[in-house]
Amino acid sequence: MAQTTAVLSQQVTKKRGRKPQGDRPMTSAERAKASRDRRRFPMEGYSGKPVSVMLSGDAHRALDELVSTYSGQSQKEIIDLALIHLLKSQQVTQ
Numbered sequence: 001m002a003q004t005t006a007v008l009s010q011q012v013t014k015k016r017g018r019k020p021q022g023d024r025p026m027t028s029a030e031r032a033k034a035s036r037d038r039r040r041f042p043m044e045g046y047s048g049k050p051v052s053v054m055l056s057g058d059a060h061r062a063l064d065e066l067v068s069t070y071s072g073q074s075q076k077e078i079i080d081l082a083l084i085h086l087l088k089s090q091q092v093t094q
Contacts, residue, residue: 020026026034055063066078073081 063075063078066082067073067075070078
């Protein structure tokens with residue numbers, strides 16, 4: 001009876017960390033690949049290709065005007081729409 005009381009009075013320690021999402025924890029290579037994929041494809045439907053450009057003065061003013069006209073959209077969204085529209089209009093004229 002004394003042994004049972006001693007076993008029951010011991011503290012139960014929980015395992016540290018988050019529970020694995022699958023049936024087993026990911027290896028470090030799997031975690032690294034998942035991290036690269038999250039950075040490469042941040043949103044569904046986007047390739048995640050980073051582009052850095054220097055705009056001319058006229059292009060910068062035009063972008064500012066479009067941002068003020070379409071106040072609910074970011075510069076990135078406006079540039080995306082402009083590029084897609086330009087491509088579609090070019091295909092129609094050819």
